[in-house]
């Protein structure tokens with residue numbers, strides 16, 4: 001038994017010496033073969049246990065196993081040290097840490113949001129407050145207070161999503177005109193961007209959800225010229241300093257007189273022809289506008305003889321289609337990064 005312990009000590013001594021000299025993977029592998037291989041020193045020593053008296057064999061096996069366990073630990077430690085040294089040397093050799101990395105994929109502001117911010121920003125600079133309203137509204141705010149009483153044919157034109165007999169998803173941002181006028185006294189100047197909903201079938205030009213931006217100015221002595229001035233300024237912001245606007249007579253229950261607003265096409269300068277941006281008309285439709293109807297002012301307990309105001313409501317998607325020359329409204333809602341990158 002003492003002979004086996006002595007032999008084991010000698011083997012361990014040779015192992016330690018060889019391990020301290022091992023400088024690479026190949027040397028470590030050679031070491032494994034020399035000591036633990038088929039005819040390695042440890043393997044042969046294990047086989048010699050069979051020649052011992054049976055009573056001594058378990059103890060001999062345990063001595064060898066303990067030593068082998070510590071040898072294997074040493075081996076793994078040296079191997080880990082070699083690997084990290086090799087990694088460090090390769091890092092210094094082949095990788096230029098000053099080389100520019102690949103550009104990370106950056107997001108961008110969605111075109112609908114950006115357009116909303118341009119318009120809101122323009123009015124904010126002119127003293128308007130940006131206000132947001134609920135998307136679910138009672139019919140009073142959507143219709144009654146806006147001079148569209150129950151039974152009025154204009155209600156049908158809004159094609160609304162009704163949630164109950166009196167609650168609906170707002171089909172326009174105009175309810176916030178009413179909420180604002182209920183809470184404040186003139187002068188009032190607000191801009192209301194937000195989502196609206198109508199039961200439109202989805203196609204290249206329509207969506208059941210869309211964005212509007214609403215403007216309202218009510219004060220003493222406000223007239224149509226103020227509206228024209230503000231919208232002309234807004235269009236130069238959107239389409240450049242040379243842009244201009246035109247009004248076309250129209251009808252809305254909540255304004256009198258009412259007008260559709262068009263911006264002169266910035267691409268063809270109003271010439272039309274085969275222009276892609278305006279579809280050949282020379283003009284880009286923005287939406288409806290007009291002087292706030294006296295009935296609406298009276299509903300708010302304002303005296304139409306004392307105060308007057310204008311309002312407008314423009315569809316953001318409709319403007320975005322033109323401004324960014326996009327052929328299908330659905331592209332704005334698909335969140336395809338390739339599409340959004342083009343409009344950055």
Ligand SMILES: [Zn+2]
Nearest residue numbers: 265268275278
């Ligand atoms: Zn054009």
